[in-house]
Amino acid sequence: MAKKNDGIIWHLMDAPWWVSILFSATLYIGLGYIVPSLFISSDNFFLQIIGPNLPMLAPYFAFLFIIPAPIAFFKQWNRKQSYHNTTRKIKQQNSTEPLREINWIEFESYVGEFFKSQGYNVKQALSSAPDGGVDIWLTKNGELSLVQCKHWKTKKVGVQVLREMYGVMLDNQATRMIIVTSGDFTKEAIQFGIDKRFWLVNGGELVNMIETGRYKLNNTDIKPRTQSK
Secondary structure, three states: OOOOOOOHHHHHHHOOHHHHHHHHHHHHHHHHHHHHHHHHOOOOHHHHHHHHHHHHHHHHHHHHHHOHHHHHHHHHHHHHHHHHHHHHHHHHHOOOHHHHHOOHHHHHHHHHHHHHHOOOEEEEOOOOOOOOOOOEEEEEOOEEEEEEEEOOOOOOEOHHHHHHHHHHHHHOOOOEEEEEEOOOEOHHHHHHHOOOOEEEEOHHHHHHHHHHOOOOOOOOOOOOOOOOO
16 A cells, blocks of 8 residues: 555556546546536635636646556556466476565565455555555455565564564454465464464465465464475
């Protein structure tokens, strides 16, 4: 999700491309026809003056807010291409190595695309801005799931991360907290996650999910998968 201080243009760039077109068309109709008629019929003197001038501004505002459409389309196309390429490598190599080769923001994007393929509505910012610990917001069947991604090649995700994310999950009243790592979790972290609505996904489990298309929610019975040499 975009930062709170981001303008609407940045939000539209992260939204589906057609949202910009719909927003632009609505703005054009509103400023060109609906709002002027309301202002002209108003008892307010200033609104009566402004009303007749709004149709002249409508095309400019409509053009401004349609600009994000091609940018959003390219970003989404690029993410899907990257997702398919990485997925193909994972299935060919049957290992976590392709996940370790991409950078952290590509890893977050990949995880988001995976959940999209599983029927989730996905919102994510894909930026280095503070996000309160949440990288991806998932909704499905009326349930909210929060995701934090850890693209760690050697370091294991420890219990401190889970403690912090447990508070975030409760604050957001989420159904579950999902921690996805390209590496692994410590024994203490796995133990802490039991019966706390955590779903822990290490690199090996993520590869298995990608290969089989199946997964088990609230999975804390994690067994390390052999890494490729």
